[in-house]
Amino acid sequence: MDRKIHLDEKDIPRQWYNIAADLPTPMLPTLGPDGNPVKPEMLAPVFPMNIIEQEVSTQRWIDIPEEVLDILYRWRPAPLRRAVYLERYLKTPARIYYKDESTSPPGSHKPNTAVPQAWYNKQFGIKRLTTETGAGQWGAALAFACKLIGLECKIFMVRISFDQKPFRKLMMQVWDGNCVASPSSETNAGRAILEKYPDTPGSLGMAISEAIEQAVTDPKGQTRYSLGSVLNHVMLHQTIIGLEAKAQLKKIGERLPDVVIGCAGGGSNFAGIAFPFTADKINGANIEIIPAEPAACPTLTRAPFAYDHGDTACMTPLFPMYSLGHDFVPPPIHAGGLRYHGMSPLVCQCVVEGLHKPRAIDQVECYQAALTWAQTEGFICAPETSHAIAATIQEANKAKEEGKEKVILFSYSGHGLMDLSGYDAFMSGKLQPYQLPDVMLEKTEACLKTHPKAPQRKTGKW
Numbered sequence: 398m399d400r401k402i403h404l405d406e407k408d409i410p411r412q413w414y415n416i417a418a419d420l421p422t423p424m425l426p427t428l429g430p431d432g433n434p435v436k437p438e439m440l441a442p443v444f445p446m447n448i449i450e451q452e453v454s455t456q457r458w459i460d461i462p463e464e465v466l467d468i469l470y471r472w473r474p475a476p477l478r479r480a481v482y483l484e485r486y487l488k489t490p491a492r493i494y495y496k497d498e499s500t501s502p503p504g505s506h507k508p509n510t511a512v513p514q515a516w517y518n519k520q521f522g523i524k525r526l527t528t529e530t531g532a533g534q535w536g537a538a539l540a541f542a543c544k545l546i547g548l549e550c551k552i553f554m555v556r557i558s559f560d561q562k563p564f565r566k567l568m569m570q571v572w573d574g575n576c577v578a579s580p581s582s583e584t585n586a587g588r589a590i591l592e593k594y595p596d597t598p599g600s601l602g603m604a605i606s607e608a609i610e611q612a613v614t615d616p617k618g619q620t621r622y623s624l625g626s627v628l629n630h631v632m633l634h635q636t637i638i639g640l641e642a643k644a645q646l647k648k649i650g651e652r653l654p655d656v657v658i659g660c661a662g663g664g665s666n667f668a669g670i671a672f673p674f675t676a677d678k679i680n681g682a683n684i685e686i687i688p689a690e691p692a693a694c695p696t697l698t699r700a701p702f703a704y705d706h707g708d709t710a711c712m713t714p715l716f717p718m719y720s721l722g723h724d725f726v727p728p729p730i731h732a733g734g735l736r737y738h739g740m741s742p743l744v745c746q747c748v749v750e751g752l753h754k755p756r757a758i759d760q761v762e763c764y765q766a767a768l769t770w771a772q773t774e775g776f777i778c779a780p781e782t783s784h785a786i787a788a789t790i791q792e793a794n795k796a797k798e799e800g801k802e803k804v805i806l807f808s809y810s811g812h813g814l815m816d817l818s819g820y821d822a823f824m825s826g827k828l829q830p831y832q833l834p835d836v837m838l839e840k841t842e843a844c845l846k847t848h849p850k851a852p853q854r855k856t857g858k859w
């Protein structure tokens with residue numbers, strides 16, 4: 398039995414998998430301010446054309462540029478590990494595998510898309526990228542990628558994380574990133590929010606508004622915006638996770654997993670591990686695919702499927718997605734990366750179709766799972782990742798009750814060495830179970846009321 402399954406560099410996937418080619422029901426269009434579908438050229442002030450082409454592509458396989466691979470080789474192929482110590486502790490008959498995305502230099506899966514995004518922008522002649530970051534994982538990943546590729550990087554970091562996570566800010570600075578707290582006084586969007594809510598903890602939606610504004614108002618036209626999750630091209634770049642995992646399982650003669658799990662904030666590490674296996678499910682395989690989200694920010698499990706903006710100031714088009722409302726200010730839970738109001742439209746369509754079965758888990762259960770993990774496997778996981786581990790433990794216990802030798806695969810999206818204050822809060826008994834109160838969903842309804850309706854289209858097969 399191997400505990401660490403390595404893929405040779407020569408066997409790294411050379412193409413990303415695009416699930417848009419295989420969806421049983423095609424996606425609803427993204428809508429512009431006039432309610433009509435967005436045309437690719439309308440996105441040109443925000444993203445370079447080569448990325449927009451990927452965003453709207455329905456080609457199944459898309460080549461990974463050799464120069465992108467050359468950078469990814471620093472940590473890819475990432476190890477697939479077997480969690481035997483957790484298996485023994487749980488006395489489960491399940492075999493638990495996890496894809497270790499914590500081995501990248503910034504410590505999460507996010508550079509899998511930061512690197513290609515920076516590369517395509519550079520190819521297009523762009524000099525500077527702007528972005529937002531919550532807990533700082535994405536800001537750190539983009540600063541890292543921009544440094545290696547030769548772009549400037551400006552990061553708007555959600556205020557509460559800026560104050561709570563000074564080390565992430567320092568990581569961005571080590572890679573020459575310029576990081577400011579959001580809302581800031583540097584943009585019209587930021588100033589307007591600060592005037593109304595001077596003490597706001599900030600939100601990803603607000604920071605996105607600021608980053609987009611700064612990109613599209615560059616008088617030289619040499620700045621573009623970069624998003625770390627949610628969009629189709631981000632899901633595409635992350636499929637290298639699941640494609641490698643599939644090759645690694647095959648290498649040791651393991652069958653297809655029965656259960657695939659990832660935590661879901663905007664959906665990218667989950668999509669990365671899940672989409673290559675969702676293709677098998679579409680073609681008849683029996684796989685349970687579970688995005689795990691916080692009970693405090695239950696986008697997939699409790700929010701309506703609707704057309705909504707990706708940001709607070711409504712600068713983005715309307716995406717068909719489950720959404721808590723673009724003005725939703727999430728409770729300040731420690732899993733900062735899972736505090737987004739919306740979700741990847743591709744993941745949402747898979748949920749509508751019944752291909753993915755979302756699950757919300759309370760933060761106390763998640764931290765308990767994180768401690769169990771650290772005390773059995775040894776590694777200290779990110780607070781976001783603890784949601785995937787908690788779901789994995791639930792599934793491993795279920796396999797034990799059913800007496801079934803299930804194969805469980807999950808995405809270990811990042812390490813928690815920069816997030817120990819959340820562990821501190823948990824260990825000193827300061828964290829309470831927290832479910833989003835129903836009144837908050839009334840606010841969601843009010844926020845979405847004027848938007849066009851998003852019909853739920855599905856085949857009914859799953």
Ligand SMILES: *Cc1c(COP(=O)(O)O)cnc(C)c1O
Pocket residue numbers: 505506507534535625626627660661662663664665666667734735779781782810811812
């Ligand atoms: C950002 C982040 C997430 C959530 O983002 P997704 O796009 O949903 O993957 C999860 N885990 C870690 C470690 C992160 O940094």
